[in-house]
Amino acid sequence: MTLELFGLKEIPLVKKGDNIAKIIEEDLKKEGLDLEDGDILIIAETLISKAEGNIIRIDEIIPSEEAIEIAEKSKKDPKLVEIILQESKEVVELGPNFIVTETKHGFVCANSGIDESNVDDGLAKPIPINPDASAKEIREYLEYISDKKLAVIITDTQGRAFRVGAIGTAIGCSGIKPLWVRIGEKDLYGRSLETTEIATADELAAAASLLMGQANEGIPVVLIRGFEAFNHLRDTEIGIKPLLRPKEFDVFRK
Amino acid sequence: MTLELFGLKEIPLVKKGDNIAKIIEEDLKKEGLDLEDGDILIIAETLISKAEGNIIRIDEIIPSEEAIEIAEKSKKDPKLVEIILQESKEVVELGPNFIVTETKHGFVCANSGIDESNVDDGLAKPIPINPDASAKEIREYLEYISDKKLAVIITDTQGRAFRVGAIGTAIGCSGIKPLWVRIGEKDLYGRSLETTEIATADELAAAASLLMGQANEGIPVVLIRGFEAFNHLRDTEIGIKPLLRPKEFDVFRK
Numbered sequence: 055m056t057l058e059l060f061g062l063k064e065i066p067l068v069k070k071g072d073n074i075a076k077i078i079e080e081d082l083k084k085e086g087l088d089l090e091d092g093d094i095l096i097i098a099e100t101l102i103s104k105a106e107g108n109i110i111r112i113d114e115i116i117p118s119e120e121a122i123e124i125a126e127k128s129k130k131d132p133k134l135v136e137i138i139l140q141e142s143k144e145v146v147e148l149g150p151n152f153i154v155t156e157t158k159h160g161f162v163c164a165n166s167g168i169d170e171s172n173v174d175d176g177l178a179k180p181i182p183i184n185p186d187a188s189a190k191e192i193r194e195y196l197e198y199i200s201d202k203k204l205a206v207i208i209t210d211t212q213g214r215a216f217r218v219g220a221i222g223t224a225i226g227c228s229g230i231k232p233l234w235v236r237i238g239e240k241d242l243y244g245r246s247l248e249t250t251e252i253a254t255a256d257e258l259a260a261a262a263s264l265l266m267g268q269a270n271e272g273i274p275v276v277l278i279r280g281f282e283a284f285n286h287l288r289d290t291e292i293g294i295k296p297l298l299r300p301k302e303f304d305v306f307r308k
Numbered sequence: 309m310t311l312e313l314f315g316l317k318e319i320p321l322v323k324k325g326d327n328i329a330k331i332i333e334e335d336l337k338k339e340g341l342d343l344e345d346g347d348i349l350i351i352a353e354t355l356i357s358k359a360e361g362n363i364i365r366i367d368e369i370i371p372s373e374e375a376i377e378i379a380e381k382s383k384k385d386p387k388l389v390e391i392i393l394q395e396s397k398e399v400v401e402l403g404p405n406f407i408v409t410e411t412k413h414g415f416v417c418a419n420s421g422i423d424e425s426n427v428d429d430g431l432a433k434p435i436p437i438n439p440d441a442s443a444k445e446i447r448e449y450l451e452y453i454s455d456k457k458l459a460v461i462i463t464d465t466q467g468r469a470f471r472v473g474a475i476g477t478a479i480g481c482s483g484i485k486p487l488w489v490r491i492g493e494k495d496l497y498g499r500s501l502e503t504t505e506i507a508t509a510d511e512l513a514a515a516a517s518l519l520m521g522q523a524n525e526g527i528p529v530v531l532i533r534g535f536e537a538f539n540h541l542r543d544t545e546i547g548i549k550p551l552l553r554p555k556e557f558d559v560f561r562k
Contacts, residue, residue: 055317055527057519061309147559154559162470171495171504211506215469215560216416217477218553219487219507221514233473241425250425252465253473254518260475261515264508264535265311273309281518299472305401305408306469306560 057280060087061265061273070107074188075195078275087277089200092284096262097192098274099210099225100169102182110137110178128153134168134178141166141180146307157181160298161225162307163212181210185226186293193228203288205229209259209266215306222263224255226294231287232256233296253297254287311534314341315519315527324361328442329449332529341531343454346538350516351446352528353464353479354423356436364391364432382407388422388432395420395434400561411435414552415479416561417466435464439480440547447482457542459483463513463520469560476517478509480548485541486510487550507551508541 064081068074078095082088103109117125117132121139125132129151139145142155146162155166159181167181182188185208193206208226213219224232232255239250262276301307318335322328332349336342357363371379371386375393379386383405393399396409400416409420413435421435436442439462447460462480467473478486486509493504516530555561 055315055519057313057315057515059311059313059515061311063309149559152559211504214507216553216558217507217510218551219505219510221507221511223471250465251473252517253468253471253475256471256473257475257514257518260511261311261313261518263506264511264515265309267537283521297472299470304470305403305406 055282057261057278059261059265060085060277060279062275062277063273065101065272065274068101068104070105070109072105074101074105075192078192078196079199081275082277089196089202089204090279091202092204092279092281093202094205094207094230094258094278094281094284095192095196096207096209096222096258096266096276096278097189098266099167099182099185099208100173100179101274102185102188102208103179104173106182106188108180108183109173110180112137112176112178124148124153134165134170137178137180138166138168141168156301159185159225160295161210161212162304163210167210167212167225181225182208186228187226189226189228189293197229203229203284205284207232207255207258207262209262211263222256222259222261222266224253224259224294224297227255228293229288229290230255230284231289231292231296232294234283234287254283255294255297309536311515311532313515313519314339314531314533316529316531317527319355319526319528322355322358324359324363326359328355328359329446332446332450333453335529336531343450343456343458344533345456346458346533346535347456348459348461348484348512348532348535348538349446349450350461350463350476350512350520350530350532351443352520353421353436353439353462354427354433355528356439356442356462357433358427360436360442362434362437363427364434366391366430366432378402378407388419388424391432391434392420392422395422410555413439413479414549415464415466417464421464421466421479435479436462440482441480443480443482443547451483457483457538459538461486461509461512461516463516465517476510476513476515476520478507478513478548478551481509482547483542483544484509484538485543485546485550486548488537488541508537509548509551 115133117136121136371390375390
């Protein structure tokens with residue numbers, strides 16, 4: 055029982071309008087990797103945002119009064135705060151150098167997922183507009199050219215409550231259920247598991263992050279091969295939503 | 309750039325007093341796997357708790373008044389709540405069928421990490437007494453017999469705030485820094501990363517969880533090979549503590 059992860063090393067710096075699926079196709083060729091049934095491609099969100107041209111010039115932003123107020127409380131640049139607010143549905147928590155929001159997609163994360171790393175100075179990069187749709191488009195292209203059943207997961211690196219350090223986290227998916235509901239299955243002693251729901255897409259994202267690194271490695275795509283539950287979790291319509299806990303069920307949101 | 313994960317399939321059901329390091333040694337032999345420098349062994353905590361005999365008979369517990377009160381609020385068995393309280397420093401959040409505590413180790417998790425799966429009926433299994441020490445003991449034994457530099461990580465499956473589903477999470481480690489502090493390193497554009505701290509041990513735990521499953525697969529140990537940052541993160545004294553956010557720095561704890 056083996057799982058293999060391949061980091062795709064030949065992905066060029068992406069610019070607006072680039073076709074990520076084609077770029078992955080070309081990389082796989084260069085690396086001599088043929089796609090197989092059950093392969094899962096994990097793609098860093100930065101690649102999608104850049105191809106979408108979803109990059110914001112910070113100095114062109116005019117901060118609102120709310121942004122100026124929150125900037126004072128959080129000790130952040132008011133223009134950056136304005137961008138964070140524009141990408142969010144609501145501010146969840148606020149502290150010194152610290153804004154946690156719920157993004158328009160429904161992700162609860164720091165700074166609406168706005169990233170200033172791996173873009174040019176003066177630019178801010180939001181989370182892609184519709185990561186599920188991007189994942190679906192890439193999966194369908196790669197399935198078409200390979201005639202294999204695949205999954206695609208778009209990932210971000212996000213912090214957590216209660217624990218230090220960020221980890222690779224799924225923000226979009228296609229071809230696989232992100233949540234593995236195992237309620238009713240049996241444990242080693244034949245007892246029914248009562249509450250076991252595994253966030254499989256997040257585990258795949260975290261695994262890929264071990265190869266991606268977060269600085270200048272330049273490995274924004276990882277191929278995971280040998281995930282045995284692939285067929286069981288196969289779903290071509292579902293997206294990331296099953297992993298997002300609705301506000302009313304989250305005791306950590308007041 | 310490749311990462312390989314091997315699930316160890318020949319681990320027997322463990323009982324009190326068993327030597328986990330020796331059991332892993334024997335499994336590796338059966339599987340024909342020789343340890344290599346940089347190999348990381350990920351071990352499910354259930355194995356450690358069972359070998360420690362750290363299993364509690366639920367019907368022998370006499371619940372305190374506090375346990376009875378919390379049992380009413382959380383709609384749980386008062387005896388189980390008493391065990392949860394005994395394993396905890398403090399209750400962090402409480403809701404219907406829902407108790408989040410800080411364990412004596414400092415982990416913020418549901419039910420103090422008490423597990424009723426994969427033990428016999430009527431038994432509850434707490435988190436191991438000192439997962440860092442267990443990891444160290446196992447690492448030192450396996451390093452001694454192999455003459456290789458290794459790491460060992462003990463993992464649990466834990467839920468998260470804001471997201472549905474549990475994921476493999478590190479609760480003890482030895483031989484590797486659990487947190488990769490990358491502040492000051494450069495991104496692809498030569499800019500300094502400002503706040504990048506990666507919870508590497510948690511990513512390794514999540515990756516291994518993809519092979520372990522959580523029901524009756526019976527794969528409680530996974531070998532991860534090819535993690536390139538191993539040498540950079542090598543540390544034979546550090547444990548899991550860098551991943552635990554102190555209460556005073558956690559805005560999600562009131």
